[in-house]
Amino acid sequence: xxxxxxxxxxxxxxxxxxxxxxxxxxxxxxxxxxxxxxxxxxxxxxxxxxxxxxxxxxxxxxxxxxxxxxxxxxxxxxxxxxxxxxxxxxxxxxxxxxxxxxxxxxxxxxxxxxxxxxxxxxxxxxxxxxxxxxxxxxxxxxxxxxxxxxxxxxxxxxxxxxxxxxxxxxxxxxxxxxxxxxxxxxxxxxxxxxxxxxxxxxxxxxxxxxxxxxxxxxxxxxxxxxxxxxxxxxxxxxxxxxxxxxxxxxxxxxxxxxxxxxxxxxxxxxxxxxxxxxxxxxxxxxxxxxxxxxxxxxxxxxxxxxxxxxxxxxxxxxxxxxxxxxxxxxxxxxxxxxxxxxxxxxxxxxxxxxxxxxxxxxxxxxxxxxxxxxxxxxxxxxxxxxxxxxxxxxxxxxxxxxxxxxxxxxxxxxxxxxxxxxxxxxxxxxxxxxxxxxxxxxxxxxxxxxxxxxxxxxxxxxxxxxxxxxxxxxxxxxxxxxxxxxxxxxxxxxxxxxxxxxxxxxxxxxxxxxxxxxx
Amino acid sequence: xxxxxxxxxxxxxxxxxxxxxxxxxxxxxxxxxxxxxxxxxxxxxxxxxxxxxxxxxxxxxxxxxxxxxxxxxxxxxxxxxxxxxxxxxxxxxxxxxxxxxxxxxxxxxxxxxxxxxx
Numbered sequence: 001x002x003x004x005x006x007x008x009x010x011x012x013x014x015x016x017x018x019x020x021x022x023x024x025x026x027x028x029x030x031x032x033x034x035x036x037x038x039x040x041x042x043x044x045x046x047x048x049x050x051x052x053x054x055x056x057x058x059x060x061x062x063x064x065x066x067x068x069x070x071x072x073x074x075x076x077x078x079x080x081x082x083x084x085x086x087x088x089x090x091x092x093x094x095x096x097x098x099x100x101x102x103x104x105x106x107x108x109x110x111x112x113x114x115x116x117x118x119x120x121x122x123x124x125x126x127x128x129x130x131x132x133x134x135x136x137x138x139x140x141x142x143x144x145x146x147x148x149x150x151x152x153x154x155x156x157x158x159x160x161x162x163x164x165x166x167x168x169x170x171x172x173x174x175x176x177x178x179x180x181x182x183x184x185x186x187x188x189x190x191x192x193x194x195x196x197x198x199x200x201x202x203x204x205x206x207x208x209x210x211x212x213x214x215x216x217x218x219x220x221x222x223x224x225x226x227x228x229x230x231x232x233x234x235x236x237x238x239x240x241x242x243x244x245x246x247x248x249x250x251x252x253x254x255x256x257x258x259x260x261x262x263x264x265x266x267x268x269x270x271x272x273x274x275x276x277x278x279x280x281x282x283x284x285x286x287x288x289x290x291x292x293x294x295x296x297x298x299x300x301x302x303x304x305x306x307x308x309x310x311x312x313x314x315x316x317x318x319x320x321x322x323x324x325x326x327x328x329x330x331x332x333x334x335x336x337x338x339x340x341x342x343x344x345x346x347x348x349x350x351x352x353x354x355x356x357x358x359x360x361x362x363x364x365x366x367x368x369x370x371x372x373x374x375x376x377x378x379x380x381x382x383x384x385x386x387x388x389x390x391x392x393x394x395x396x397x398x399x400x401x402x403x404x405x406x407x408x409x410x411x412x413x414x415x416x417x418x419x420x421x422x423x424x425x426x427x428x429x430x431x432x433x434x435x436x437x438x439x440x441x442x443x444x445x446x447x448x449x450x451x452x453x454x455x456x457x458x459x460x461x462x463x464x465x466x467x468x469x470x471x472x473x474x475x476x477x478x479x480x481x482x483x484x485x486x487x488x489x490x491x492x493x494x495x496x497x498x499x500x501x502x503x504x505x506x507x508x509x510x511x512x513x514x515x516x517x518x519x
Numbered sequence: 520x521x522x523x524x525x526x527x528x529x530x531x532x533x534x535x536x537x538x539x540x541x542x543x544x545x546x547x548x549x550x551x552x553x554x555x556x557x558x559x560x561x562x563x564x565x566x567x568x569x570x571x572x573x574x575x576x577x578x579x580x581x582x583x584x585x586x587x588x589x590x591x592x593x594x595x596x597x598x599x600x601x602x603x604x605x606x607x608x609x610x611x612x613x614x615x616x617x618x619x620x621x622x623x624x625x626x627x628x629x630x631x632x633x634x635x636x637x
Contacts, residue, residue, distance in 0.1 A: 188525075397558065423621065429619065430617075445521055
């Protein structure tokens, strides 16, 4: 029997201190401010960076171990899914369109988050915050990769998944998520943290990762559920960091409070506008539904968020300015967004459709005061037209909000029959907004938003055609030229789900009679 | 300068008039949300305002079942949300429309598909 040796093992707290503190850099021949120019200019005052506590006490060695285990499990599931032709087990080929939108619009945000946290990790002078930001940067890169890997299996069988990276920088509706993150990473490091770690991750991502991933499970998509949960365990850590970061800023100096409040107002609203896409996925794109957007909003935003802002009241923080309008929107935004994609399905890289009668009944039950009155008549009209061979597509480009870049389809608070129009004049130019809150964001920093890359305007400026295109030739078809530039495969990636290649292939693989031919 | 920045922050606006072949005009039809949002169109400033109802709007809203029922003599116009009386014989520019103006029209008695404001 070996002699027992007492190992000198550090406790969790000491270990965390040893692995994160003392890693900083006190410059000697250059001033600190020159080497770290970014962590002061926003006006945030930090007196003691050591007060920053990572709530998980996460150190790099533990991090590799946990993440390595998660990766093994994830890839085992993805492999099993592929080997067992899991794509045939999903509820309906319509479901895949939610995955297309996820890959096109959400996955690239993971990459932006990776870049943002890498930048913040470099720029903060506090070591604890730097280490936490660096690990989160790696998490986000991992999410980008695992989502791409998991969804690549579907790309072998369905349209609309082959060009996500190219589309993210060009296609009109993807400018909504893209502009959100570009706005965030071009703010200062503290604004980035409030935008992404707090407003987006802590207040809003539950709405994306929890109900949507449950939806994936209900629709038989175990591969997506697995990447969702693999990411969600990181998100939990990010959310905890987000709340710690806010509390740290508020506790360091009372002068930080109004700055942080302004950012909360701005980023809550920008995040809420971005989640319009998720509202639509939740209510219209999951053939088997788990909960409505409205129910998800009430649970994750009103209850959890409401409690959070009560908790922050002791620091002098109130709920975001747009909170009440956002809560009112729960009855409308999914229907308004789906109508927009239905209008513009010729120019989108996924399919849309009119919900079945059964699905409309479900929507009527979930939206008892709005669906039958405002939204059902329109959908039934679309169906009649489509069956008569006159499927409606809007042929004129929409007016966009200058801040959130969403087409101007949101209605006035208290009046769902009237589009909400707001405008500002700045240096002799008019700018337009979908809401009081987008207007406030513009009015606060007009210099930033006059640079917005608005896809509709860029098309009219001639910047969305392939090089060498001559728009003056006779018979020039601008939509065709724009879709060519987008590299959307016309007739395969776009138009109605009814009659699509995806619909036909899926029915053939499963041996189902195509819809409409069933006895 | 209202942007808090680490240095000078002065960049050209992307959507000034000079960047477009014609000024942009935004047009919305109140109480008719089937066409999901107001539309954005570059329109020649010398085009008569009356051509909107005969040449432009049919291409935008013509498929809406209410469109053919519109009595253009009854239509009420709004510019930047305020009542406005354009002269159909005069051009867009002579009616005072400039780049990125927003106009809306109301069609009394028509409230969309099945009265749903769609």
